[in-house]
Amino acid sequence: MANGSMLTLFDPDQPGLTIKVPVKVMAVVTETLRQELAKECQENLGRIDYETEQTTNRLRRRQKARARLDDGETERKLQEEIDNCNTQRSQWRERLKEIAQLAPGALLLQGTVEAWVRVQAGMSWDQLDSGRIIIKDGVIVEAQMGSFREQEPCDE
Numbered sequence: 001m002a003n004g005s006m007l008t009l010f011d012p013d014q015p016g017l018t019i020k021v022p023v024k025v026m027a028v029v030t031e032t033l034r035q036e037l038a039k040e041c042q043e044n045l046g047r048i049d050y051e052t053e054q055t056t057n058r059l060r061r062r063q064k065a066r067a068r069l070d071d072g073e074t075e076r077k078l079q080e081e082i083d084n085c086n087t088q089r090s091q092w093r094e095r096l097k098e099i100a101q102l103a104p105g106a107l108l109l110q111g112t113v114e115a116w117v118r119v120q121a122g123m124s125w126d127q128l129d130s131g132r133i134i135i136k137d138g139v140i141v142e143a144q145m146g147s148f149r150e151q152e153p154c155d156e
Contacts, residue, residue: 016120023115023131023145026107032137033108034099041096045089052085107134117145 027033059078102108115131134142 014118016118018116018118019128020114021117021128021131022112023133024112025110025133025135027110028134028136028141029102029104029106029108030137031104034102037099038096041092041099044092048085048089048092052082052089055081055085110135115145 055078059075059082062075062078113133117128117131119128131145132142133140
């Protein structure tokens with residue numbers, strides 16, 4: 001690896017340290033984003049419906065064979081899987097309702113990424129977590145790392 005491309009956390013020629021901080025990734029609500037989110041919800045609902053159907057069929061087969069053996073533990077586990085699928089289905093349906101109510105132009109948190117930031121004496125620690133990237137229909141429209149305020153060094 002070339003010396004210029006190496007990342008060092010300590011450089012004696014520069015004051016401070018390089019640290020990793022979280023950066024929020026936000027999306028501007030557009031009709032395209034709504035459609036993508038709704039499609040994701042529908043796909044998850046379809047997957048959950050399929051899993052529920054498969055588990056229900058396994059439970060029915062198990063119940064028919066119950067007379068032969070088993071203490072009911074397998075049936076209990078299968079019923080828990082079905083209940084879990086039903087809970088997930090309710091959550092995805094609620095998410096669909098929320099998507100329909102998103103105001104155009106609003107910012108929606110999509111996740112976080114990490115960025116390297118050089119910190120040194122006099123910087124405001126509170127500003128380290130104010131970085132954000134804003135995306136609109138898959139295109140970055142803004143990328144900023146908090147506005148660090150330089151402060152007078154403490155004499156303690």
